[in-house]
Amino acid sequence: MTATLIDGKAFAANLRTRIATEVAGLKDQGIVPGLAVVLVGEDPASQVYVRSKGRMTREVGMNSYEHKLPADTPQDALLALIDQLNEDPAVNGILVQLPLPKHMDEALVINAIDPAKDVDGFNVLNVGLLATGQKAMVPCTPLGCLMMLRDHLGSLSGKRAVIIGRSNIVGKPMAQLLLRDSATVTIAHSRTDNLPELCRQADILVAAVGHPRMVQGDWIKPGATVIDVGINRTDDGLVGDVDFDAAKEIAGAITPVPGGVGPMTIACLLANTLTATARVYGLPDPEGLTP
Ligand SMILES: Nc1nc(=O)c2c([nH]1)NC[C@@H]1CN(c3ccc(C(=O)N[C@@H](CCC(=O)O)C(=O)O)cc3)C=[N+]21
Numbered sequence: 001m002t003a004t005l006i007d008g009k010a011f012a013a014n015l016r017t018r019i020a021t022e023v024a025g026l027k028d029q030g031i032v033p034g035l036a037v038v039l040v041g042e043d044p045a046s047q048v049y050v051r052s053k054g055r056m057t058r059e060v061g062m063n064s065y066e067h068k069l070p071a072d073t074p075q076d077a078l079l080a081l082i083d084q085l086n087e088d089p090a091v092n093g094i095l096v097q098l099p100l101p102k103h104m105d106e107a108l109v110i111n112a113i114d115p116a117k118d119v120d121g122f123n124v125l126n127v128g129l130l131a132t133g134q135k136a137m138v139p140c141t142p143l144g145c146l147m148m149l150r151d152h153l154g155s156l157s158g159k160r161a162v163i164i165g166r167s168n169i170v171g172k173p174m175a176q177l178l179l180r181d182s183a184t185v186t187i188a189h190s191r192t193d194n195l196p197e198l199c200r201q202a203d204i205l206v207a208a209v210g211h212p213r214m215v216q217g218d219w220i221k222p223g224a225t226v227i228d229v230g231i232n233r234t235d236d237g238l239v240g241d242v243d244f245d246a247a248k249e250i251a252g253a254i255t256p257v258p259g260g261v262g263p264m265t266i267a268c269l270l271a272n273t274l275t276a277t278a279r280v281y282g283l284p285d286p287e288g289l290t291p
């Protein structure tokens with residue numbers, strides 16, 4: 001192995017310690033941040049994430065409110081719950097776990113969340129604020145990736161970044177964040193012509209396509225920093241979108257799966273909840289937790 005391992009699990013644990021310190025400071029002022037997580041349906045993987053989010057929320061000293069609704073919940077009932085959470089002063093952050101059941105309009109539900117409580121940063125107002133360089137709530141997965149990239153590389157200015165994946169959740173907001181840091185950004189996807197050749201030009205390669213081990217060793221520029229956002233359940237367990245065993249011999253640094261981007265996503269959810277709380281009380285943004 002020649003690549004440096006970017007230890008997202010350790011980075012996330014450190015981030016949560018800093019968040020816990022800030023939360024303790026708020027408590028002295030009588031403020032306890034609260035995060036509401038809404039899960040519709042019984043998807044086992046989603047239940048695991050929601051449980052670990054709840055546990056980590058409480059570990060940093062925040063209140064966790066979990067709402068589990070049956071898969072056949074009418075959309076209006078979910079919208080009524082979101083309204084209630086929007087109005088509740090004890091709730092500073094709201095996360096509606098995606099995907100939602102087929103009978104629901106995801107965009108409509110996400111846009112019903114008060115933008116100030118939209119800790120996923122998926123609401124159109126936050127997407128627009130990020131795209132125009134204004135103070136936004138930033139999606140957790142790209143925020144976590146940005147933190148690891150800055151920590152490993154320092155300045156990202158002038159670096160060539162290729163993001164594989166064009167989702168609203170990862171690819172597009174990742175591009176916005178890298179642009180803000182003056183990287184030269186290309187968004188590629190499953191239909192991109194000559195994808196391996198394009199990837200070989202990347203100083204920073206972010207893989208977020210959802211295809212197990214799609215990125216081969218010879219797609220990677222020697223010394224590049226590789227961020228693997230993929231979480232694919234296969235017969236040989238959890239694997240990323242990058243062929244890790246091949247990539248680690250060529251890349252300069254790489255995130256593992258598990259233990260890379262996933263834990264950072266949850267830590268950034270807590271960071272965003274803290275930021276949302278600070279903003280609602282007119283306090284300055286917590287140091288180092290926002291882009
Ligand atoms: N509104 C919404 N926001 C989300 O942020 C959101 C969502 N919906 N729906 C589902 C996905 C998935 N997601 C993960 C978070 C942490 C890990 C994580 O911590 N993974 C561990 C491994 C966990 C395991 O072993 O299964 C790791 O990579 O080391 C994975 C996946 C957040 N999501």
Ligand SMILES: [Mg+2]
Pocket residue numbers: 189190209
């Ligand atoms: Mg695809």
